[in-house]
Amino acid sequence: MLTEMVRMLKNGETRSLQEIADILKTDISVVKAQLEYMENQGYIKKVALEISCSGKNCNACRRGSGVISMPVMWELKK
Amino acid sequence: MKQMTIALLGQPNSGKSTLFNGLTGSRQHVGNWPGKTVERKEGYFAFDGKNYTVVDLPGTYGLSANSEEEIVTREYIASGKADLVCILTDASQLERSLFMLADYTGIRTPVILLLNMMDVAEQQGKEISSTSIAKKLGIPVVPIIAADKKSYGDLFKTLKEPETISTMLDENILSDLYKRMERGVFKQVFSLLPEEGIGVYSSSWLAAKLIEQDSMAMEVVWDALSTDDRNKLTALLSQVRDGSLLTGDCKFKWIESLLRDSVAERKKGAPKRSRFDRLATSKTWGKPLSIAIIILGLVLSMVIAIPFMGLFSFLLSALSLLITHGLSDAGAPALIISLLCDGVLTAVTFALMMVVFVFGISLVFGFIEEIGYMARISYTFDNTMAKFGLQGKAIMPFIISFGCNIGGVTGTRVIDSWGQRVTTMALSWVVPCAATWGVVGLVSSVFFGSGAVFVVLSLFAVALLHMVITSKIFGKQLIKDSDRSGLIMELPPYHKPKYKNLLRFVLNRMGDVLIRALKIIILVSVLFWALSYTADGNVENSIIYTIGTFIEPVTLWFGLRWQTFMAFIASAMGKEAALGVLASLFNTSGEAAGIWAAMSGQAHVNTSSLGGALLTGISKAEALAFIYAFFFNVPCLMAVASTQQESHSVRWTFRIVGYYIVTALLMATLAYYIGLLIF
Ligand SMILES: Nc1nc2c(ncn2[C@@H]2O[C@H](COP(=O)(O)OP(=O)(O)OP(=O)(O)O)[C@@H](O)[C@H]2O)c(=O)[nH]1
């Protein structure tokens, strides 16, 4: 399962947690736990989005507290 | 035994310290682990005639030894100093927090499993059968709420049982899973180790850790092996690829088997996947659906905005009349009145009108995001990014650019390859920011009324085409590595929008756009007002007119009058600036007439009908040309500066700027001639 996920990532495939859970015949919560493990082991990392613009009080690309909510994404760690 | 040591082991935030405090109260000793900066907490309590020492171990994900905390934990567990280990897990997320137990399995110190946070699990509608889990593990499993001392009863009862400290965790199920590992790696490693294990470790545990390339396990094993076996082991392990994935797989399978039939979830919190979501994430329908939703959003935002336009120009005319009369009665100089009414007041109205368009679009986008649909858009457009030769995550800067292109440019930091980054920046420029959208909405509504919707839709279609071509042109030189790494995306569940958040978001964005627009429009319109001012009142003697009429023969090729051409140039500094230029250059009946003629009754009428002034100046085809030139122009000076900063390349920044100016004028020309055919 874990090797299968790494294989998919190396292959350039983009999948949602739901898709992976369907493929591996398990639940999203299990997939998430496995992703956490792989992150911990240094195989993958979360895509971290950082934005900065000159305007200190600029809300154009942020909303209230946080940056516009992007989906959490994981990618292979090079 | 009158004295017993209990170690609390668990992942971060599993509640160790809470339980530690609950058990020991004020009888604590805090120090450091020898030679480490990690805090060591020991506490004491007495129960049923026994003295207990409790050790609060640092929270770690598992039992590998990578960080200082992990080494402390691992060494303590290996020392065998604890008579009993209590592993704390978060009952609300057992799939992940049982990993500690899986990693512990095979260590031969008595252990009990504490299912902490039972209150949270209950809230989630989870029913956990601790007896079922206990049967599979062969150790006591105790539900608890660490934060509530009244729930400690079961734990105390378990501590009293004599077999608690004599029974071992059953490792057979996990070892069997290990033994089925591909190419029999585990079996081979296992067969080299002493059958009875070493110290607290079973051979199965050691074999798994060896496969994970764990150096501490290697040290333990090394001394116990003959030279011959050492060589065999090294040879074996050197062939193992991704050992932690192999063992991790077994551990998670073990966790799944443990939880099977042990956890029942009342299906209230977990909504089934709706038909809508199947459609939204489907390979064929996902994209058309998101495009339809975006178009709907655009149309809706125009429908909301257009009525306000009329209202604002009515207010402007009333106010302008009032001010003119009031000031001229008070004997104010004509110059001041002209500046106020033609420059400042028009600028303010323009800024307000622009913001109305920002209102609609932010509302729609905010809503899409608030319900959790935005993440689906990123997901469905992933393969489109691939067609552009870009990583899937390049969608992020594009979405941010809808708010602000500067943010979009800096957002390209998510992309690791330089060539891909620069290409993404070049592409993101075409995404209309809030201000662009405001101006486009305003100008196209003035000229095309309800037909503006079609103008806007055509802009978006052409923008997509622009992106395709741009990606080809820039990608050819910049993107050499075609290797694309995949992504795993977590799509958040749909939820009811929080209207308060939505409103705050919309108002914030409107406020930002308004303030910026006011500053820029007023500044630019006053500047252009000054440039077109002449002492004798004849505009034909002004600098701007001289320059304008000089260049007009050329700008007309692109379907741009000299005024709209200047607005186009100004918009490269900041999109709002275009409105400033238009406000000052078009604010009179004839295009050549000076705005300082505002004292005459004629001028009052003209100032009031703002759109009218623009309309008399230019034809529809020319307006279309301007809108296209404007839309595809460089976003703003700040975006150019950030592009230079982020790409570290002046050359490529200039190339992108040049490319955008040329294509914008090309688009304008095309739009102009197509416009001539239509109108
Ligand atoms: N609802 C609920 N919250 C709890 C429970 N036990 C602990 N918490 C909370 O969970 C959080 C983490 O608890 P800690 O005791 O600090 O966790 P820890 O295991 O010591 O964490 P580290 O020291 O980082 O490893 C705290 O905010 C506690 O109040 C529980 O049974 N129910």
Ligand SMILES: [Mg+2]
């Ligand atoms: Mg703690």
